[in-house]
Amino acid sequence: MAFAHQFEYVRPGDLQGAVEILSQAGHRAQVLAGGTDLIPWIGEELLSPEVLVDIKEIEGLAGIAQGDRQIRIGARVTFSELIDSQLIRQRFPLVFEMALAVASPGIRNRATLAGNICSAVPSCDSGPVLLVHQAEVLVQGTSGERKIPMKDWFVGPRETALQAGELVTGVHLPVPEGKGDGCYVKLGRYRGEDLAQASMAALVLPDDRWRIAFGAVAPTPVRASRIEAFISGNKITDEVLAEARKLIPREIAPITDIRATRRYRLHMVQVMLERGLRATQSRRETGSPPYGMKLI
């Protein structure tokens, strides 16, 4: 079926060309990468852009590049590429685990990490994981490049700090000092295309500092700073978990929607926090359970 809404399609060959088109078109343009959100949203008339700017032929946006203190994931990099990357698997196993939890192979072959955070639905899988990694979003505009810290990126459901005319060129992930372990726990109704009913990412650093974030239980993915402060420096024991669970209602604000009720989400986040923290602790001490194993 062709779309009722008609638009123009352009495929610039370089970054400068893309930014020029975007700055001229402003809100009338949408950036097209994998299209797995954008195309159905146009079909459902949630969006009606006048021009789609396909960035898939811009060389500079491809690939995963390793720097001394960070890696750069280009805006064209798909979830399948993240899963297949030895660099990601070895240095950022939490990103590997998250990418495996995204939809199914046919979607992951197209959908990009950058697109996922640009769509910015509250249940996006990348959000909690990029928050605990303290990633930065690389943004190009006509006046140059700027970096937006992940904590400032999500503004509301489907709203980000990106301004009209700007293009996300990639994501910087700081390489953790020493070996960090973590987990991504995703609750869904079934395995496959389902969006998260609730999700949690945890990362523990070598000095026992913890970072924790939740998805699909607030208007945006959120860091859980009270829980982080409480458990940092502590061993994960039954008593610590019991106290940490009590902090959950202060960290999240879930709603009832088509995928789950508020009450169910509040309950399951407790279960997920407990399993996730125990799994992370176990990974740190024994290397098991392996990354990619479903934790709930």
Next chain:
Amino acid sequence: MKRTINLIVNEESWPVEVEAGDTLLDVLRTRVGVKSPKVGCERGDCGACTVLMDGQTVRSCLVLAVEAEGHRITTVEGLSKEGLTPLQQAFIRQNSFQCGFCAPGIVLAATELLARNEHPSEDQIKEALAGNLCRCTGYQPIIEAILEVSRGGDEDDV
């Protein structure tokens, strides 16, 4: 707004005139005349419209025809040009499909899996098929057929 693009479908060149908003699925079915990709949910949930693009499964309902320009598109019509593949033969032996609406998508998803991993486990097969819905079979005869190929294609082992 119309433009002419050259699609490569099952190793044949197809010059077609399209609008920017025409999906690959629509162009394959109505212009190229390849009918194995099915119109299902049209939002990427069901997997019935799956095709291979440069060897990777994609949802052709989520790809614009203009995006497919210059890429190799393969459907089951192209897979079976030289006769049925061992995978397709295993699907027949295991009576894997009933109505057949999901079959093209599942054949291609399993083809991609086996190209990357000749001996997938049951869990890996389930993961590869997670985005392909089937309302008839309960999936078991589909998984059995792929396992048969994974084990080496000898039906006597099953």
